[in-house]
Amino acid sequence: MTTPADSRRIRRPAWAGRNYTLLTSAAVVTNLGAGGALIAAAFAVLESGGDAGDVGLVAAARTLPLVLFLLVGGALADRLPRHRVMVAANTLNCLSQAAFAVLVLAGDPQLWQMMLLTALCGTGQAFFSPASEGMLLSTVSGEQAGRAFALYRMAMQGAGIGGVAIGGALIAAVGPGWVLAVDAAAFAVAGSLRAFLDVDHIPAREPGGGMISDLREGWQEFSSRPWLWSVVIQFAVVNAVVGAAEAVYGPLVAQDSLGGPGPWGLALAAFGAGTVGGALVMMRWKPRRLLFAGSLCVFPLALPSAALALPTSATVLMVIMFLTGISIEVFGVSWMTALHQEIPEEKFSRVSAYDWLGSIAMLPLATALAGPAANAFGRTAALWGCSGLIALLTAAVLCVPDVRNLERRTPDPAPEKASADVEGAVGRLG
Structure with a gap:
């Protein structure tokens, strides 16, 4: 019964x-x-x-x-x-x-x-x-x-x-x-x-040769996969220019042309809402070519900087930020799925560390140089430069064959040990 x-x-x-x-x-x-x-x-x-x-x-x-x-x-x-x-x-x-x-x-x-x-x-x-x-x-x-991954990211973004x-x-x-x-x-x-x-x-970890050896193994895993290091290099620059635009140029444009911090805060909130919407999309959509679909969705990340350069109205900016949030979350879920599929379990954290390092390494430099760049070239030109860099680097990444051709693999229909262990433990939403 x-x-x-x-x-x-x-x-x-x-x-x-x-x-x-x-x-x-x-x-x-x-x-x-x-x-x-x-x-x-x-x-x-x-x-x-x-x-x-x-x-x-x-x-x-x-x-x-x-x-x-x-x-x-x-x-x-x-x-x-x-x-x-x-x-x-x-x-x-x-x-x-x-x-x-x-x-x-x-x-x-x-x-x-x-x-x-x-x-x-x-x-x-x-x-x-x-x-x-x-x-x-x-x-x-x-x-x-x-x-x-989509549900996890949606819960994080919503929180x-x-x-x-x-x-x-x-x-x-x-x-x-x-x-x-x-x-x-x-x-x-x-x-x-x-x-x-x-x-x-x-699985239990095999005895290693020390911290330096572990880092070397992680680097070999990272550098041997063109799809991995090319996307990390792309986002080292993309995250840097987006961070500069949001932290420095966005508030200035809002103060001069959008009516102050209130509309800018709503635009950022619209982006956050868009990421939740993107996670909902990825709950149902499973693109076959993971990174090709994900990388195409990075192009819209160039739109907020362009909207600030014009500048558009606050309402148009909020719509753009919302759509951008959807598209970048499609990339985020596709990226996590590719890592899960391609990277050996015992090297997950080391590869993740190289990914994180690439993602944030240039951010302090970009925010520090944002002001001098605006003084030298003008704020509008600097914003168009941010937008152009995002589009150019995304197009360059799509020239990498492994990015275009990496496909979602269909898992073995036999129950996997990890799933069995998780189900047995049930008897889960820094």
Whole structure:
């Protein structure tokens, strides 16, 4: 006789097992906290008497450890149980954000103190990100991997949007210190959830030759795949110019032509909503040529910079940002599916670390040079340059045969061990 509980268990898809639910739930919690914390950190600096330059220094203090420690974090996550690395990183983030909150609530935090605590938070992120992506890639399996990644990303993006909205309201109501305290609590909750991850399905690691050897193996895996390093190089520049446009040029154009920060905030929110819509699309669509379809969807990323260069009306900009969010999420899910399909499980985190490093390495330089570039060539020309670089690099990547021809493989119909382990554990939504 089948009980209602048995029926619910049978209906649960393999990719939504215990680990998947824990990982996604923890990601939602941390993104809710982080969305408000980024705004709170900036307002904490300003309320302590700092200026825009000080805000930039605190932001840079978070980015620098990411660049320095990502590769080490990736090697460590492929050597140790990934969930332990994630929990340790969440603990560091919780303690650093809690200390930041106490400083702000006590009054008169010093710039060096805020930079130090933000740097500790960035260090935690450097170790967490490769471990988290490696854990997610090793958790899902089979034909529905793309759908699982789409749902995971949709949950993260939605939580990020909600976190920004709630965080902004809380800063206005109770001040940035309490929002930082909420972020610390979110890390504590998320770390607790991740402590319950089951890693029995992950094969035991063979003894390695040390950290340098692990990094060398990761580099060989990364550099031997033209589709992988070409897209990472593309996004090293694309992320840099998009970051410069959003962080520097967008607010200036909004102030001069769109009516101030309100319309610019709505445009950014429209982009976030678009990413949720793109994840919904990828819940159903499975393009056969993964990276060809995904790379075509990078072209629209050139449109927001062009819209700011004209400039368009705020309404048109919001529509463009929404459509751009949809298209870039199609790329994001396709990219994760390609990594899951092509990269050996024991090297997931190291390859992810090279991917993350490429994605952020040029961002601080681009934001630092955005102002001088606008002074030298004019803001409009700089924005057209951003748009042109995105289109040019995307066209160049499509010239790589492996990007055009990499196809989604149909998995073996026989049940895979990872799926069986996940289903057996059910008896899952840093």
